[in-house]
Amino acid sequence: MSSVTPTITTVTPTRPKSLLSRLIEMGTHQRLLAFASLIVLLIGFSLVSPNFMQTSNMIAILQATSVNGVLAIAATLVIITGGIDLSVGTLMTFTAVMAGVVLTYAGMPLPLGVAAAIATGAICGLCSGTFVAKMKIPPFIATLGMMLILKGLSLVISGTRPIYFNDTPGFDQISRGSLIGEIIPALPIPNGVLILFLVAAAASYILGRTVLGRYAFALGSNEEAVRLSGVNTDRWKMAIYALAGGICGIGGLLIASRLNSAQPALGLGYELEAIAAVVIGGTSLSGGRGTILGTLIGALIMAVLTNGLRVLSVAQEWQTVVTGAIIILAVYADMMRRKKG
Amino acid sequence: MSSVTPTITTVTPTRPKSLLSRLIEMGTHQRLLAFASLIVLLIGFSLVSPNFMQTSNMIAILQATSVNGVLAIAATLVIITGGIDLSVGTLMTFTAVMAGVVLTYAGMPLPLGVAAAIATGAICGLCSGTFVAKMKIPPFIATLGMMLILKGLSLVISGTRPIYFNDTPGFDQISRGSLIGEIIPALPIPNGVLILFLVAAAASYILGRTVLGRYAFALGSNEEAVRLSGVNTDRWKMAIYALAGGICGIGGLLIASRLNSAQPALGLGYELEAIAAVVIGGTSLSGGRGTILGTLIGALIMAVLTNGLRVLSVAQEWQTVVTGAIIILAVYADMMRRKKG
Amino acid sequence: QEEVYIPLVSKGFQHQFWQAVKAGADQAADEFGVRVTFEGPDSETMVDRQIDMLAAALANKPSAIGFAALDSQAAIPLLRKAHESGIPVVAFDSGVDSDLPVTTATTDNVAAAALAADKMAEHIGGAGTVAVVAHDQTSRTGIDRRDGFLNRMAAAHPGIEVVSVQYGQGDQLQSTEVAKAILTANPGLAGMFGTNEGSAIGIVNAVREMNATNLVIIGYDSGKAQTDAVRQGVIAGAITQNPVGIGYETVKAAVMAHRGEALPNVIDTGFYYYDASNIDEAKIAAVLYD
Amino acid sequence: MKGIEKRFPGVHALKGVQFDLAEGEVHALMGENGAGKSTLMKVLSGIYKRDGGDLWIGGELADPAGPREAQNLGIGIIHQELSLMNDLTVAQNVFIGREPRGAFGRLDERALNSQTAEIFAAMNLKLDPKAVVGNLTIAKQQMIEIAKALSYRSRVLIMDEPTAALNDAEIAELFAIIRQLQTEGVGIVYISHKMDEIKRIADRVTVMRDGEYVGTVQAADTPLSRIISMMVGREVLEKPLKVPDTSGCEVALEVRQLNRGRDIRDVSFSVRKGEILGFAGLMGAGRTEVARAIFGADPLDSGEVRVHGKVCRIRSPHDAVLAGIGYLSEDRKHFGLATGMDVRANIAMASLNAFVSTAGVLNEKAMEKVALGYISQLGIRTPSDRQEVRFLSGGNQQKVVIAKWLLRDCDILIFDEPTRGIDIGAKSEIYKLLEDLAGQGRAIIVISSELPEVMRLSHRIAVMCEGRLTGILPGGAGTSQEDIMQLATQRDAAVSQAGE
């Protein structure tokens, strides 16, 4: 006991860190190397097609990432707790429809529509969370049920018709406008992308720095141990699902603004894509570990892949084949590097 | 332990059991009560609609279960090992296309087509298994990749056209014919349903009575412990994925025979439905526990639900809402009864 | 000499209908010596995926672009961008609510479905119950064909009641199950209308599996299974558009626009009703596809 | 084994260690927590690849590259951490990888169960081969591990803390088995932190410290104190307990008529401030059940829990902690630790609210300071407080759980087997800690299967048998082991009368 040598106590002091370096550190901490795959893809496509590496195309890729990225962030939160969320896609649609109801049908001002979407998302997330935490329904089933319920409700509420936001000037600017472009005209990054990064930063902060985030990891790591530590696990789990739901609400706003309409039939199949981004980003489906940065990179990999193959005009059936193969290869390369490192 | 003598001591003798009683026993063993939900649904629909409880509609429900049921059985095997298989749907399609290539394009005899479908399934399953076991790629990603690859390859090989089986007389009898109906004309149960039950019985037997099944459960329960016991875990895992793939091949034959054509674009989304049936049937997504009987019941619940709501002519959007709600409720009821029991 | 490149962003890819459009486009591409690519999302609900495809197509600086909008409003910013870069846009299949496209090559789905209603009424003798297996609840084609049929029935055939409209996503298997459930729930049904190939084949499968007799089936589009069923009389008749023509006309118009030639506002590619009696006529055979 | 080297990221776990084992010998491997005992044995059984050194088996250079190869070389191992498949039955676990088979890979379930039953019979173990392992207590699971290792009939059998979860009767049973194996020429490596066992069973003792080889001695003619000082590097003084009178103090926790199925029957007792109440009993006596029920981890059928005189409705561990009750579980891996998280996070797990600044933000600096404090106070051997707990040695993991509850600072603390797998030096440190906590006026319940431990620590000793509290004895010299054992085997009156 007393023979403990003092070498053990040499713990590196924690300096105050910038958000960026913190994000990067979290990445390397998890030995997140999917980043390398992303770079390889970017370089590869640039070499093969001169049209790929244009500012406008890079912005198109980021724009394409924004919705899936936001949904993937929501899915990451839930997956870290050891759950899964299949409802992210249809919840996104449902929140878009609710925004449409508030803005177009009820004619209320823009901020109320934004609030409605996010609140709807959080409430629906809370429902899923309640099913999982209180009713002990496996997350897969709880969120599958929610996925179907929300898909149906979106159609019911919208009357199976798209709701257009033509009466709400500025709504389409949420995603399409470019605050950055107004300041730096050479860099017309759309607001949707900006929002994605803001959401990512916030989620990253919550996961890394707050009690909620800490419990999210702990629940995924060993829920029973957390419960036996006297933590009200149910409440925290519900909070995470609600937060994820709120983020889906932001996703709903992004897609609605991008399409300038709430498309009630959209959203099915988006859950798999979001979860894929999460897993490619190195988050474990069994919970307890994962990073938002990884998820972002995962979402970017998917978007770059899809866009690049399209720009190369690869035949559509081959696009699918190649996408599947590259996803497997990217994760494999990641595994290999992790093993070595 | 030299004192171990080979004499058999006081262990309750196992009587030879009928398949049915064995299936039932396995069900009750897992306290599988999803069965009750199925009965409630059947009774409920019969009360509301006089057209529901007809022989022809019951057969239609069974027929509708057959493809999803077979895929769900394949998914069950993989899920019991602690994995997941997202490729069941597109693998089904791919095997159907391969049967088409062998039978229609190459004009070979029927048995070869059947063999081609099953072998293709097993080989693709083996690929997924290799990715998972040898390359340590998470099952979600490995099978997601396979799902995309197979989706693309089906289109490539078929030339994005359906392949018809008009030149292979008898092919449509695989699913549509009725051996039982020839013997008992009052009970024209289609062969597809018969095949589903045969596959279920075989899978049940493999899981419960063979080394392969034992290791499937063991892998899902604690893979590391199995490895530490000196078992070649990789090989057995690959075997399970291959078996699941072979079963998807049977699924491919069933759907091809039912549509008398291989539809290369079909299959996406079928994986979620199959996994839902598995989970409703009480199999845990974290592996180690599950029954084929449960999966069958889960698949039947989904089919009854869909058919019943359609027979009631509930509006489509509400069908989805009700399906979602009932899935949650059925699993919740199951949970409650399990807790009490 | 610079290559003329014309990407077509369609509403779908895997369905036979879209493959036929693609075939027409390829035919025109050969004829005019241009390069054509053809892409479409997995399902007609994926509006945003189509926008991404359009964005990627524009990145390649095409000579002209063919576009079948899932939702015309959603695409307007990109179409405007194309317009500003001097890339002419040819709309096909359904129009775009804007004057940005130089022309639109399309079928009047509402009128075509109304013709289907008239033929249905003719076959069942103006009275009885019928049902619709539609392929989609929210897509433009799904809505137009469903409503074209329903409105015509209500307006012109008061003796006929449409008892059920259900959706099978154009998936043959799902459509089969839907049709079977409709048959179970409505034993005396006189006819069924399937709004696309998958829906029509689904009805045919259901009738076969349930041994239903005396059901009048009206289909839509072609494809081998459907043309076979028409020949055998299982399907009384079907509407066909001219998908190959749509593809051909779209590329042709795009080439002309690229060359700065004048184009009409709308290129109507037409639709036809075919049954066992006229299926082999040259005019019909030309627009059918397998 | 000679010059064995093993490095993990940040840890040099084995620094040129040597070890030899003769046929028919029981060779004890001793050392503090984290000394490298388990690591050395994992190298021997082919689970870890060594970074240096040579290995001879039966005079030949060997290099087991995996568990299967080690088995073929005749090396069997009982792991320190249970590695069983919880969803499978007992028999299926014992024979995993060697299932009796019929044709076509068909399993012979009957042979499987009967052969398992035989192994158990030979071990004098009453256990249903068809029971599902996940439903059994840790002690029973440990016995299954032992049975499984025995059934391999190895030439070399490694036992890594096999008795940590066992009570005296079971230990005696195990020792009988070991002696028999010895006569058959099996060499046994025996790792344990229970010093008395060394004298009872070992022929030779090898001591390790900080991954280094210290020395090998004959067990018979080396005093325990010398072995201990070899391990710890200093003398460990066992101070006798001073028994302050707590009878006048306020009652902190009172439990009345607890009932839960057949596990807890009419259990009533109270603990005063400043008092340590020991719980003794045989395996399955229901002590853990009582603790979990008080803590709200399992629902009660009936009964009342009063904290500081007030009736407290505790429905969840959350309620319990709010009421000032802490519970350290006997099963650290499943119930005590989030092993995928770091030491710091685990220590803070029960007390996060104390580290929250505005807006729910965690104060990592404060957490780090506290964690480093406990790391040095309890001597937790870890490269840093950011090390994931699963990379710590078993005993150090246990210390992390203890630190978690020390930090939470509850008025009433229930320790279930607190010293399981903890080395002798740390043990006395923990005893001292418990006494200090009691001295500060906390009420403490200690559940332990080691009678000397209960007797040394407790002011009063509660004894349980088959879910009943059969008596409460005074602590200190007045009570003998025999007194406790008598109560611990006092069967249900009605049952024993019927038997007479």
Ligand SMILES: Nc1ncnc2c1ncn2[C@@H]1O[C@H](COP(=O)(O)OP(=O)(O)OP(=O)(O)O)[C@@H](O)[C@H]1O
């Ligand atoms: N997989 C691993 N990764 C990193 N470090 C490890 C790993 N396994 C063991 N260690 C470290 O190696 C050292 C020796 O551990 P080991 O488990 O051999 O100790 P031990 O002597 O068995 O202790 P105990 O008595 O507590 O079981 C410890 O410092 C431990 O933290």
Ligand SMILES: Nc1ncnc2c1ncn2[C@@H]1O[C@H](COP(=O)(O)OP(=O)(O)OP(=O)(O)O)[C@@H](O)[C@H]1O
């Ligand atoms: N999962 C279970 N299923 C059935 N009975 C159980 C289960 N777990 C424990 N028991 C029973 O509950 C009682 C108490 O168990 P337990 O062994 O935990 O008590 P204990 O006094 O804490 O013993 P230990 O010395 O092992 O800590 C015993 O009768 C035991 O057989």
Ligand SMILES: [Mg+2]
């Ligand atoms: Mg150890």
Ligand SMILES: [Mg+2]
């Ligand atoms: Mg206990």
